[in-house]
Amino acid sequence: MVNSLAMQEEGYMERVEKMKEEVKDFIRSEMPQVEKLEQIDGVQRLGLGYHFEVEIKSALQAIIDGATNREGAFDDDLHATALRFRLLRQNGFNVEEGVFKRFMIEDVSSFRESLREDVKGLLSLYEASFYGFKGEAIIDVARTFSCACLENLKGDDDVWARKIDHALDMPVHWRPNRLEARWFMDVYETDRRDCSSPVLLDLAKLDFNVVQSVYRDEVSKLARWWVNLGLNKMDFCRDRLMEHYLWNTLMVYEPQFGAFREMSTKITCMITLMDDVYDVFGSWEELQLLTKFIERWDVTKIDELPSTIRTCFLAMYNTTNEIGYWIMKEQGFNIIPYLHKLWVNQGKTWLEEAKWYHEGHKPTLEEYLNASVTSIGGHVVLFCSYFTTSNKLSKEALEYLCSIPNIMHCSSLILRLMNDLSTSSDELARGDNFKSLHCYMNETGASEEATRRHIKSLVQDAWKQMNKDAHNYNPCPGPFLGACLNLARASQLFYQYGDGHGIPDRETKDNLKSLLIQPILIK
Incomplete structure (x- = not known):
């Protein structure tokens, strides 16, 4: 039995390469x-x-x-x-x-x-x-x-x-x-x-273990980054590093794209952090000021922000600039203006949702989705899947992605709707936060059961549109198209039996164990 992958990784790779040649011959x-x-x-x-x-x-x-x-x-x-x-x-x-x-x-x-x-x-x-x-x-x-x-x-x-x-x-x-x-x-x-074809099964097991060892190294480095950042000590925000890494690994799983998993996991941590600032921590006045700082993207007057919010903004600001520096060093392309544009969109929609809450406004489903499909953060993560995996960036492709093409919208829409479907009956009764279910029920008077059927039909329609878009020409080479499909797949997985991100359930923990911890035993 294989009990220590680290001790046998070189032998694993030799066996993998030999088997890959056999499978190529088999397919041909x-x-x-x-x-x-x-x-x-x-x-x-x-x-x-x-x-x-x-x-x-x-x-x-x-x-x-x-x-x-x-x-x-x-x-x-x-x-x-x-x-x-x-x-x-x-x-x-x-x-x-x-x-x-x-x-x-x-x-x-x-x-x-x-x-x-x-x-x-x-x-x-x-x-x-x-x-x-x-x-x-x-x-x-x-x-x-x-x-x-x-x-x-x-x-x-x-x-x-x-x-x-x-x-x-x-x-x-x-x-x-x-x-x-x-x-x-x-x-x-x-x-x-x-x-x-026994060779297929043997290769699959070996490959799974080799890739798992790559994931383990990546997540251990990210854990050190997260602890050193110190944000895990803030009691108002969700500490979900492992879940964030799982999200991004499911999006772009190929071992050679570790840069995406590292940088996009960091971005996802910032999305959750800032989402919690807007949802549960900041006052209405503080959130308006924070949004202006995101729009200006300037830290010269950072002391105007309250201490905790200042720390959160600086974490987002510095993390974004560090990622931009890495891309500049590797490809000679400045992606910070494009990331900033997406962060501004995030800030505006977070603020709009906060305004609804503070004013007691009940949005229509259309009004809600116009904001919440952006606020959930899928656009920023999908943007990362292009600039961290493409061999040659272009201004045209970056501008195309910042315009949020339909395939990005559909993927983020599925993320939003699946997140909302994980809302419990108790949460609906409390009415703490607006979700698509609340909006549709308020707007139409439909029952919760009928509302869930309607939202599920919107998920299916989004999948159909995304299937079609994936077949059309796309100016962004590399794993971007796969990432759009895979973000939707990860959403289906995380929210199938409840909120597997906000309140990690047994399924999420089991998936983490399967992907990161438990190697496949090989005779």
Whole structure:
């Protein structure tokens, strides 16, 4: 058994490189097309896709160019058709929802009843349905039909039941890569029907442990930074360094992008700190003054601020400038003006929300979302995902991102709505802080149950729009697009069973253990 990764890291890396070559040969090899799709899916769900992007793209392009691209090529094989659809959209290829028409009744309003017994096909159809675009009616029908059928198949004690329960709990498209990989390894090993390539499983385990050791080093350095900063001693703000690091690791998980995880975790700490200043600490007059300091971005008259707020502002100011200095040193580009612009937007929306509270104003849902999608901080973090991972920054790309393109908005909207859905009934009754649920209920008189259904429908609509945007041209190369999707995925994870950030729950702690603490034992 492997008990000390640090002692064997060099041997690990040699084994990993050897196995990677074997997997490349495996992906390139000739095999039946359905088997090829299943193996590509296995590579990606085991968390290995980032090693084999070129080989996977080539293999999928070959499938598109081959005989399986013609209409009806898979005949009545729902699993193969749905898996092909999902993998092509997942990897940026165009494929129309019309491929599912042959499985539907004549008026295309529902899927054939005979498909209800096809467990494998239903599961693949269900997973594929989450890659739909806004306005695609067939995909919506596919989700409703497959979900209803799978609900009736839950409960049996076998591998298929485990897969169904996992999918209905959250589809693979909404799951963060590294945590899904950790779960899928166990299923892949248990289900010998899936485990047709032992080298994939062995490589996945080795790779997971190697990357985990990278994460451990990063978070230990950040812990020292946070303690030295001294803000963990302030009793009014949330001390969430580990959760912040988890957020950012789920957003950009590839080991080579440690600069993003370090700097974006620091930025996330500042977002939470300042959010707490505006929400629970500062008086209305103090918050107005603080917002002016953020707008001026000048510390010459810093003594005008109260002591605690002055400390918080200086922490944000210095952290931002330190990050700007690092980017200037590495790439010769000054990103501080762009970060400052986003901080100003943050300050204005935090102040607007504070004004609502102090004046007792009840915003409409539209009014609330116009401010709160910014105030939650997703825009700043996503901006970091570009300038810390791109090899060559450009003024055009930075200005494009500061304009908050639709894909950034949709990702932040999902973050906002999922955060709000974690609001408890008690919090709604107290009415302490405005949330989208309060706004909709006040505006329409809807029940809490109906309101939650409505907010969940907005989440699904945002995902559809983001799916479409991810396929369109984007002037920002690198992991930025993935970070937009992954911020939404992290939001789904953190707020699935409650407020896993504000009040870290058992699931959040378990996820931290899986990602950072517990290596996979290897025989």
